[in-house]
Each structure stands twice: as structure tokens, then as C-alpha cells.
Amino acid sequence: MSIEAKTISKRFGDFAALDRVDLSVKEGDLLALLGPSGSGKTTLLRIIAGLESPDEGRVFIDGEDATDHAVGDRGIGFVFQHYALFKHMSVLENVAFGLRVKPRRQRLPEAEIRKRALELLDFVQLAGLSERRPAQLSGGQRQRVALARALAVRPRVLLLDEPFGALDARVRKDLRRWLRKLHDELHITSVFVTHDQEEALELADRVVVMNRGRIEQVGTTDELYEHPATPFIFDFLGDANVLPAEVRGRSVFLPGAEQPIAIDSIHPSGAADVYVRPGDLRLAEAGGVGVDVIVESVQRTGPIVRVAAETRADRTTVAVELPHLHHDVPHFVAGAALRLRLMQFSVFERGERKPAPATLAAPVLIGRERERADVG
Amino acid sequence: MSAADWTAVFRAVRAPASRATSEPRAVRLALIAFALLFAGAFLVLPLATVFVSAFAKGALAFAEALREPDALAAVKLTLLIAAISVPLNALFGVAAAWAIARFEFRGKALLVTAIDLPLAVSPVVSGLIYVLCFGAQGVLGPWLMEHGVRIIFAVPGIVLATTFVTFPYVARELIPLLEEQGDEEEQAALSLGASGWQMFRRITLPNISLGLLYGVVLLNARAMGEFGAVSVVSGHIRGETNTIPLHVEVLYNEYQGQAAFAVASLLAGLAVITLVAKRLLERRIARASAKENA
Numbered sequence: 001m002s003i004e005a006k007t008i009s010k011r012f013g014d015f016a017a018l019d020r021v022d023l024s025v026k027e028g029d030l031l032a033l034l035g036p037s038g039s040g041k042t043t044l045l046r047i048i049a050g051l052e053s054p055d056e057g058r059v060f061i062d063g064e065d066a067t068d069h070a071v072g073d074r075g076i077g078f079v080f081q082h083y084a085l086f087k088h089m090s091v092l093e094n095v096a097f098g099l100r101v102k103p104r105r106q107r108l109p110e111a112e113i114r115k116r117a118l119e120l121l122d123f124v125q126l127a128g129l130s131e132r133r134p135a136q137l138s139g140g141q142r143q144r145v146a147l148a149r150a151l152a153v154r155p156r157v158l159l160l161d162e163p164f165g166a167l168d169a170r171v172r173k174d175l176r177r178w179l180r181k182l183h184d185e186l187h188i189t190s191v192f193v194t195h196d197q198e199e200a201l202e203l204a205d206r207v208v209v210m211n212r213g214r215i216e217q218v219g220t221t222d223e224l225y226e227h228p229a230t231p232f233i234f235d236f237l238g239d240a241n242v243l244p245a246e247v248r249g250r251s252v253f254l255p256g257a258e259q260p261i262a263i264d265s266i267h268p269s270g271a272a273d274v275y276v277r278p279g280d281l282r283l284a285e286a287g288g289v290g291v292d293v294i295v296e297s298v299q300r301t302g303p304i305v306r307v308a309a310e311t312r313a314d315r316t317t318v319a320v321e322l323p324h325l326h327h328d329v330p331h332f333v334a335g336a337a338l339r340l341r342l343m344q345f346s347v348f349e350r351g352e353r354k355p356a357p358a359t360l361a362a363p364v365l366i367g368r369e370r371e372r373a374d375v376g
Numbered sequence: 377m378s379a380a381d382w383t384a385v386f387r388a389v390r391a392p393a394s395r396a397t398s399e400p401r402a403v404r405l406a407l408i409a410f411a412l413l414f415a416g417a418f419l420v421l422p423l424a425t426v427f428v429s430a431f432a433k434g435a436l437a438f439a440e441a442l443r444e445p446d447a448l449a450a451v452k453l454t455l456l457i458a459a460i461s462v463p464l465n466a467l468f469g470v471a472a473a474w475a476i477a478r479f480e481f482r483g484k485a486l487l488v489t490a491i492d493l494p495l496a497v498s499p500v501v502s503g504l505i506y507v508l509c510f511g512a513q514g515v516l517g518p519w520l521m522e523h524g525v526r527i528i529f530a531v532p533g534i535v536l537a538t539t540f541v542t543f544p545y546v547a548r549e550l551i552p553l554l555e556e557q558g559d560e561e562e563q564a565a566l567s568l569g570a571s572g573w574q575m576f577r578r579i580t581l582p583n584i585s586l587g588l589l590y591g592v593v594l595l596n597a598r599a600m601g602e603f604g605a606v607s608v609v610s611g612h613i614r615g616e617t618n619t620i621p622l623h624v625e626v627l628y629n630e631y632q633g634q635a636a637f638a639v640a641s642l643l644a645g646l647a648v649i650t651l652v653a654k655r656l657l658e659r660r661i662a663r664a665s666a667k668e669n670a
Binding site (some may be wrong): 049050051070071072073076077078080082085086087088097098101102149150152153368 | 538563579
């Protein structure tokens with residue numbers, strides 16, 4: 001079922017948790033709400049669920065205005081961050097709870113309730129643990145009980161608050177894959193909240209990036225990574241180097257560069273920041289397009305070589321990550337004078353805070369073919 | 377003290393966990409001896425005296441003192457008072473604790489403070505409050521008399537005074553418990569379609585049951601043992617408005633020492649049962665929370 005949230009605002013005292021947010025989730029979508037803590041992502045999820053009421057705005061589920069419906073009447077399944085399992089009940093009773101509290105007329109017979117709860121436990125691969133108490137389960141198992149419990153009432157929409165937040169890294173990865181598979185089987189419209197960009201990008205069909213109570217950008221993994229709309233998103237989705245520059249027409253001038261770099265979209269001329277990821281930088285012997293730098297330190301960590309360098313023109317420190325097979329790596333030692341080449345980057349107007357139109361971000365590829373030849 | 381506790385004491389005296397962080401042996405021994413002597417002289421000895429004096433003239437005299445009609449009436453009245461004020465205050469305690477732990481509202485701080493009032497004020501004052509409200513010279517007294525309702529020097533007055541004095545026990549026990557547990561489980565129940573009552577009955581109540589029982593045990597002990605407030609409102613009518621504590625006083629004032637102690641031993645017995653129940657509950661609560669955190 002589709003979800004539509006329209007101009008949702010919510011304040012907690014002086015703090016604006018959500019500021020006129022619009023969100024729409026298509027039927028069968030698996031959508032991530034991604035953002036740092038305090039960005040309003042959990043509040044938005046709880047408002048959709050009906051666990052919180054918005055100060056302003058309406059929530060539509062399957063086209064029907066659900067803003068004034070109680071949480072139990074919205075046909076949602078909610079998975080809490082800390083699972084919120086009923087600790088005095090067995091796993092089976094936890095899963096059966098939603099079926100048992102139905103009004104007598106709609107309630108299934110006891111045998112049917114048991115059967116369905118056991119089926120769900122089988123489905124989440126916890127078949128043998130039905131009589132255990134939540135305290136006797138591992139974190140990953142608890143999470144799956146919480147999921148089975150939410151699915152038992154056959155919700156139209158599944159909402160998950162930081163579903164993997166409390167788990168250790170290995171379990172988290174396994175469970176992530178498992179949840180993706182589950183979604184592909186059930187096709188139930190799902191929204192989950194996370195602060196982990198890797199999790200959001202790997203699991204979701206579409207990612208909504210939130211910051212300070214507003215939505216910064218909505219897109220697929222590729223769209224967000226290749227065309228970040230704002231410096232915030234560029235920064236949030238990975239490490240970023242920021243180089244001060246100047247834009248004139250379709251050219252970007254970096255301090256110390258002999259020639260400008262051509263870009264494929266038009267920016268307002270003036271001061272700008274070039275955002276570039278450490279992995280999108282290459283170092284070469286002097287010559288060619290780029291900026292002169294002096295190597296400060298070189299650190300080898302497994303397959304990646306991290307180089308810290310300083311630009312000659314304005315002494316900006318730049319982090320570079322190179323594959324260790326890069327043939328020139330042995331020559332990169334502290335003090336070496338090299339040329340920094342930008343393989344892919346984004347340009348933002350200086351001091352920009354508001355979400356920018358997508359055309360402002362203009363990643364360009366320069367010499368990718370040649371780079372591959374170098375690496376090989 | 378159980379055998380295990382004693383063993384623990386001796387072991388602690390003999391082998392401190394770490395020499396660097398523990399007091400010299402002499403200091404430890406002196407402190408422990410002082411604590412035990414003090415507890416013995418001021419707690420154990422008087423309690424033992426109650427039972428010894430109660431049986432001073434033999435078991436027959438003990439039984440006689442309890443079978444006496446006025447004593448029986450006092451026991452019945454005490455049970456009746458407890459049977460009314462304990463459920464009343466348990467109900468109020470749960471409601472107040474829930475309201476305070478779960479909702480934000482104007483006057484919440486005032487309510488929290490008001491709950492503690494009976495602990496802060498002398499029981500005599502608690503009794504006087506009701507005399508001043510409902511007594512013959514009180515605010516509502518004349519009106520009540522006109523309509524033939526007796527509150528002061530009657531059972532309703534005793535119930536009111538007892539309920540007032542025992543007001544805080546359950547609420548004070550449950551507020552921190554509810555706050556610590558948070559409302560996620562309750563929200564989960566609601567999201568699964570439970571009604572408010574189903575949520576309370578199936579989720580909240582089982583989670584607070586031990587704490588509630590703990591509060592009720594203390595509440596009951598106080599309700600049955602209350603003297604000051606009840607003394608003011610009861611009027612000391614033998615066989616009618618005397619509770620067990622009041623009856624003990626009457627007997628004692630009439631120089632019936634053995635009978636007074638025999639009746640008093642009922643209260644002392646209640647105290648022992650209360651302490652055992654309290655200890656068992658504390659152990660179960662500790663175990664339950666250890667299991668949760670495992």
C-alpha cells in the first residue's frame with residue numbers, strides 16, 4: 001500500500017523536529033529514511049505509524065486519510081529499535097499477541113492462532129525457539145521475533161525504526177541481506193530508519209536523506225552517490241575533501257592549477273567549493289591536468305593506500321585513497337612533489353546551505369580510460 | 377539472619393577482598409560488632425520480649441486473651457479496615473503512578489509532592505484533619521449529623537484516616553519502576569491492535585506485578601499497624617471502634633500486661649511475615665531484572 005505524508009511539521013518545545021516535510025512511498029517500495037541523529041527521521045516514521053501526532057499535515061495510507069486513526073487501526077506493523085518484545089511472554093505468545101487481542105468476532109480459533117504463529121516463526125527461521133523467553137535469545141533472534149510479531153497481523157505497511165542499530169556488525173550484515181530477501185518475497189511496502197549510509201544504500205530501493213527536520217534529497221543509491229544535491233549529502237554519504245575554487249561559465253579554476261577543468265553544466269560564476277571523495281583522486285608525476293601537491297604521509301592499510309597531501313597553492317590538506325596495485329605507489333613518499341588529478345567531483349556554490357537544484361552538482365569524468373590503463 | 381548470611385559475615389571478617397582497599401581488621405570487627413549489638417538491643421530484644429511476655433502465663437492465657445470478645449472485635453475491625461483501604465490505595469497507587477510516569481500534565485509536580493504528604497506529616501495531624509472536617513464541630517459535621525451519617529468515632533473515620541496514612545506506599549514503589557521500564561512495550565501492544573485495557577491487563581500489569589505486590593505488603597503492614605491517626609478518629613469504643621493497636625493500648629493501660637502482649641504478638645507476627653515476604657519479593661525482583669539484563 002502506498003504512503004503519503006503531506007507538509008508534516010512537528011515541534012518538541014523549541015526544537016523543530018520536522019519542518020513541512022512531504023514524503024511519498026510507492027506500493028511495494030523498500031524505502032530508507034537516512035540522516036544523522038536529530039534529523040527527524042524517527043519522528044517522521046512514528047508519525048506515519050500513529051505513535052506520534054503531527055502538529056501540522058496529514059498522513060495518507062493507501063490513499064485514505066489516516067491522520068486521526070489510532071495506531072492499531074492503521075494496518076501498520078512497527079518494529080521498534082530495541083525490539084520492545086513482551087519479556088514476560090514466550091516467543092510464541094509474543095508473535096500471537098496481535099491475533100489474540102482482536103475483538104472476539106474477528107478472532108481466529110485458538111488452534112488457528114497457534115498454527116499461524118508457528119508458521120511465522122518458521123518463516124523467520126526460529127522454529128525451535130517458540131517456548132523461549134526473549135531474554136534467552138540473541139540480539140539477531142530478538143529482532144526476527146519482533147519482525148514476526150509485526151507481520152502476524154498482516155500489516156499493509158511495515159515500519160522499522162533502526163532495525164539493526166543494536167546488533168554487532170556481522171549479524172547486522174546477515175540480517176540486512178535476509179530482510180532484503182524477505183521484502184522481495186512479501187512485497188510489503190516498507191520504510192526503515194537508519195543513520196548508517198551503507199545500510200540505507202545496500203538495502204533500500206530508494207533513500208530519503210534527512211537533515212535538520214527537512215528532506216535534502218530523495219533518490220536511488222546511484223542518484224545520491226553520483227548526483228548529490230547538497231554538500232551535506234556529499235559529506236554524509238562518505239568522506240569528502242573540500243577544495244576552494246572559482247567557477248566561470250563551464251570551467252572550474254582550482255588554485256594552482258595550470259588550466260581549468262571543464263564541467264558539463266552551467267553554474268553561477270563565482271566562489272565555489274569542489275567536493276571530491278578520497279577514492280576519486282589520483283596522484284601522478286608532474287604534468288597533465290590537476291593541482292600540484294606535496295605528499296605529507298603515506299599509510300598502507302591492506303588493499304588501500306592512504307596518502308595525505310597538501311596543495312602547493314593554498315596549503316589545503318587532501319586525503320587520497322589509492323588501490324595498492326597502483327603502479328606509481330612505490331614512488332609516493334613523504335615530501336614528494338606530485339600532481340593531484342580529480343577523477344570525479346561535485347561543485348557547490350560557496351556557503352550553500354539550502355538544497356540546491358540537481359544541476360548544480362556536476363560530476364565529470366576525466367581520463368577514466370587512461371586511469372584504468374595505469375592501474376592495469 | 378540466615379546461616380548463609382552469618383557465613384558471609386565471618387568470611388568477610390577473615391578474608392577481605394583486597395588488603396589495599398579494606399579497613400584494618402580491628403576496625404572491621406568493631407563496626408560489625410557494634411551494628412549487631414545495636415540491632416540486637418533495639419530490634420531483636422524488644423521483639424523477643426513481646427513473644428516471651430505474651431506466653432508469660434502459659435499458652436492457655438495467651439489463647440484466652442485472643443478469644444476475648446473485645447479482642448476478636450478488634451481483629452475483625454483491623455481486617456475490615458485493611459480489606460477496604462489496601463485495595464483502595466493499590467488502585468489509587470497504580471493510577472497515580474501511571475499518570476505520573478506516562479503523561480505530561482499541569483500540576484504533575486504538585487501531585488508527586490502531594491503523594492508524599494502523609495509521610496511528612498505526623499499521623500496525629502492526619503487524624504485531626506478528619507476530625508476537623510467531619511467531626512461534630514467540624515466543617516461538614518452538622519450537615520452529616522442531620523443526615524444521620526457518622527464518620528468520626530465510627531468505622532468510616534478509621535477507614536479514611538488509615539487510607540490517608542497509607543496513601544503513598546504503592547505509588548512510590550511503582551513510579552520509578554514504570555519510568556525505568558519505559559513505554560515501548562505498551563506502544564508495541566497498541567501497534568498490534570490492543571485496546572487500552574488489553575495493553576494494561578496483558579503488558580503493563582505483568583511487568584509491574586512484583587513491585588505492586590511489594591508495595592501492597594508494606595501498605596498492608598502499615599494499614600493494620602497504624603496507631604496515631606486511627607487513635608484520634610476512633611473514639612476508643614471497646615468492641616466497636618478499637619483496632620488491634622488501640623486494643624493493645626487499652627489492655628496495657630488497664631494493667632493487663634500479658635493480655636496486651638498476647639494481642640501485640642499478632643502485630644509482631646504480622647511484622648515478621650511482612651519482612652519475610654518483603655525479602656522474598658526483593659530477591660525475586662533482583663532475579664527478574666538480572667534475567668532481563670542477561
